[in-house]
Amino acid sequence: MTLDTEATFLKGAGPAVAMRLRALGIERVRDLLFHLPLRYEDRRAHRPIAQLRNGEDALVRGRVVGSDVRFAGRRTLRVQIEDGSGTLLLRFFHFNEAQRANLGDGRWLQAFGTARVGAAGIEMVHPQYRVADQAEELQPEATLTPIYPLTTGLAQPRLRQLIAQALQLAARDAALMRVLPGLDGPDTLAALQAIHLPKDDHDAQRLLAQTHPAQRRLKCEELLAHQLSLRVLRQRQRSRPSPRLPRAAEAEAELQAQLGFAMTGAQRRVIAEVCRDLGAAQPMLRLVQGDVGSGKTVVAAVAMLAAARAGLQAALLAPTELLAEQHQKNLARWFAPLGLAPLLLANKLKKTQRETALAAIAGGAAPLVVGTHAVFQDEVKFRNLAVVVVDEQHRFGVQQRLALRDKGGARAPHQLIMSATPIPRTLAQTVYADLDISVIDELPPGRTPVQTVVLSNEKRDEVLARIGDACRQKRQAYWVCTLIEESDELDAEAAEATATRLRAELPGVRVGLVHGRMKGEAKEEQMRAFKDGLTQLLVATTVIEVGVDVPNASIMVIENAERLGLSQLHQLRGRVGRGSEKSQCVLLYQGPLGEAARARLETMRATTDGFAIAQRDLELRGPGELLGRRQTGEIGMKLADPLRDAPLIPQLQQLAERWLAEEPEVAKLLIARWVGDADRYARV
Numbered sequence: 001m002t003l004d005t006e007a008t009f010l011k012g013a014g015p016a017v018a019m020r021l022r023a024l025g026i027e028r029v030r031d032l033l034f035h036l037p038l039r040y041e042d043r044r045a046h047r048p049i050a051q052l053r054n055g056e057d058a059l060v061r062g063r064v065v066g067s068d069v070r071f072a073g074r075r076t077l078r079v080q081i082e083d084g085s086g087t088l089l090l091r092f093f094h095f096n097e098a099q100r101a102n103l104g105d106g107r108w109l110q111a112f113g114t115a116r117v118g119a120a121g122i123e124m125v126h127p128q129y130r131v132a133d134q135a136e137e138l139q140p141e142a143t144l145t146p147i148y149p150l151t152t153g154l155a156q157p158r159l160r161q162l163i164a165q166a167l168q169l170a171a172r173d174a175a176l177m178r179v180l181p182g183l184d185g186p187d188t189l190a191a192l193q194a195i196h197l198p199k200d201d202h203d204a205q206r207l208l209a210q211t212h213p214a215q216r217r218l219k220c221e222e223l224l225a226h227q228l229s230l231r232v233l234r235q236r237q238r239s240r241p242s243p244r245l246p247r248a249a250e251a252e253a254e255l256q257a258q259l260g261f262a263m264t265g266a267q268r269r270v271i272a273e274v275c276r277d278l279g280a281a282q283p284m285l286r287l288v289q290g291d292v293g294s295g296k297t298v299v300a301a302v303a304m305l306a307a308a309r310a311g312l313q314a315a316l317l318a319p320t321e322l323l324a325e326q327h328q329k330n331l332a333r334w335f336a337p338l339g340l341a342p343l344l345l346a347n348k349l350k351k352t353q354r355e356t357a358l359a360a361i362a363g364g365a366a367p368l369v370v371g372t373h374a375v376f377q378d379e380v381k382f383r384n385l386a387v388v389v390v391d392e393q394h395r396f397g398v399q400q401r402l403a404l405r406d407k408g409g410a411r412a413p414h415q416l417i418m419s420a421t422p423i424p425r426t427l428a429q430t431v432y433a434d435l436d437i438s439v440i441d442e443l444p445p446g447r448t449p450v451q452t453v454v455l456s457n458e459k460r461d462e463v464l465a466r467i468g469d470a471c472r473q474k475r476q477a478y479w480v481c482t483l484i485e486e487s488d489e490l491d492a493e494a495a496e497a498t499a500t501r502l503r504a505e506l507p508g509v510r511v512g513l514v515h516g517r518m519k520g521e522a523k524e525e526q527m528r529a530f531k532d533g534l535t536q537l538l539v540a541t542t543v544i545e546v547g548v549d550v551p552n553a554s555i556m557v558i559e560n561a562e563r564l565g566l567s568q569l570h571q572l573r574g575r576v577g578r579g580s581e582k583s584q585c586v587l588l589y590q591g592p593l594g595e596a597a598r599a600r601l602e603t604m605r606a607t608t609d610g611f612a613i614a615q616r617d618l619e620l621r622g623p624g625e626l627l628g629r630r631q632t633g634e635i636g637m638k639l640a641d642p643l644r645d646a647p648l649i650p651q652l653q654q655l656a657e658r659w660l661a662e663e664p665e666v667a668k669l670l671i672a673r674w675v676g677d678a679d680r681y682a683r684v
């Protein structure tokens with residue numbers, strides 16, 4: 001057996017286990033090695049019960065001094081243990097008779113769980129436990145216990161046992177022994193051994209503190225592999241020629257003449273960067289970051305116009321139908337005097353309309369196409385696609401961008417990716433190492449910043465009265481309900497309940513409702529009704545976060561704002577302050593506020609600058625949360641954290657550069673090791 005053998009051949013990995021391993025992305029023995037612990041549990045000593053602190057994970061050992069079954073809402077087995085320092089209550093909601101019988105008075109019990117201060121003193125709910133007749137039979141672990149990401153039906157001990165087998169095979173693996181020039185610290189094998197099988201106390205201290213050289217080594221490998229894969233991706237993309245659009249700057253002047261406003265300095269600077277890219281025979285790969293309302297569409301319009309003026313095609317992709325429609329309308333208004341009509345490839349087109357549209361795209365009669373990811377579909381064929389713009393980038397993955405590139409035929413289209421999630425430059429350079437980055441760091445003049453107030457829920461009635469008055473004066477408002485749990489269903493219920501309540505409280509005000517459980521069409525219908533002024537108050541969950549533009553909506557109330565993260569609050573608030581009317585945002589909170597929540601709300605009250613907010617967000621939380629699940633999922637790092645580990649990055653970027661030039665084999669090996677499936681990029 002080798003590391004490339006399928007994991008099913010390991011002892012203890014039958015077909016059922018194999019299936020669960022696959023759910024974790026583990027196919028071969030090698031994959032087990034790189035299935036790394038999420039954290040460690042310290043079961044190396046028994047904690048005296050009297051010393052347990054609330055929220056602490058601990059191993060305890062004591063004698064059973066009583067047990068009973070209660071019906072307190074649900075059937076509960078309660079077991080009391082005593083260790084000489086104090087007594088601890090264990091609660092179990094799932095248990096059987098055998099289990100219960102096993103826990104008689106006088107037996108010894110060892111439990112690992114989270115200590116909580118409950119009504120009856122200190123307790124643990126559903127700890128892991130073992131029982132024995134003698135205390136000596138229940139000994140603590142010799143080393144730290146690694147805890148791995150799991151899937152249902154696969155337990156930690158099984159995974160540990162499989163990983164131990166993999167480590168044995170690893171000692172004979174040539175690729176793992178390969179020296180990685182420029183990376184210091186323990187070699188890969190030694191690092192994996194230290195992380196999976198912590199040895200002594202010194203190891204344990206450093207692993208818990210995240211300062212172990214093995215952790216640093218593997219983090220460096222992972223960050224480096226990520227840099228390398230993105231650079232390879234970029235190289236491959238850039239190796240295909242693109243149509244040159246040397247007259248792009250003329251498109252800027254032509255568009256400016258149509259706009260009712262002067263472009264900001266930041267817009268002009270970014271457009272100049274884009275035009276330079278478009279003039280080259282290699283594809284542009286550029287990310288434009290700009291706060292909500294900074295005017296990214298203008299930049300997109302210039303690039304698209306440049307393609308059309310060269311007799312080629314451009315496509316703009318939006319994350320939702322409604323946004324696509326909004327873009328199409330805007331562009332149509334700007335381009336009509338120039339004799340250009342952008343085509344909307346909407347899902348709702350009738351069959352014949354759709355066929356006509358597809359024919360126009362394939363024949364080149366439609367130089368400008370706007371749509372959702374439906375544009376990725378195989379049946380959409382372009383005649384000569386030269387520019388692709390992707391709006392609100394975080395809704396699209398790398399994979400989808402790759403699919404788009406293929407729409408250009410032999411020539412690779414230029415890519416312009418626009419993101420309204422401002423992230424600090426260093427982080428952006430790590431996460432988007434395959435892209436050049438431009439920043440629109442200036443808002444159009446004359447915007448009155450949204451005035452933000454933070455109010456306790458006790459003031460809800462006053463807020464309600466103000467909203468009622470405003471709506472009756474033909475103003476429009478959003479009322480945002482926040483997530484109660486990670487559940488669309490509960491979320492939808494809460495939103496529905498809120499809408500019902502507001503309808504009763506605000507007679508004469510037409511109240512609309514959108515939430516994540518509604519079908520796409522129903523959702524868009526509600527949005528459109530609001531946009532067209534048919535409803536005055538729109539009750540919504542956070543689904544309205546992205547891009548919708550209803551200039552007449554000038555008030556936003558966010559309920560339980562303390563539950564939301566800063567970047568989400570900022571995106572939501574960006575929905576108002578888009579018209580001439582002075583706008584307000586009311587952040588309602590349910591006290592008492594924790595320290596972090598207080599800091600977030602204060603930040604929102606004090607500033608409307610997206611980059612300042614992003615920076616503060618990073619200070620208050622990790623970058624994973626800032627980027628949102630979609631993006632972290634896409635980055636898919638196991639160990640490294642691009643923000644916390646930022647100091648490592650400059651040196652790794654240099655190393656990546658050097659390896660690609662001098663050690664392509666090593667580069668390939670590292671990508672395969674950490675990013676896996678490097679072939680994903682090979683088709684580029």
Ligand code: ADP
Nearest residue numbers: 261262263264291292293294295296297298444
């Ligand atoms: P975002 O960056 O959020 O996509 P948009 O491109 O939708 O921003 O622009 C927001 C609004 O600002 C639009 O109504 C747009 O027409 C307007 N706008 C864009 N640039 C300027 C400018 N330089 N001066 C005044 N208004 C502008």
Ligand code: MG
Nearest residue numbers: 296297391547
């Ligand atoms: Mg936009």
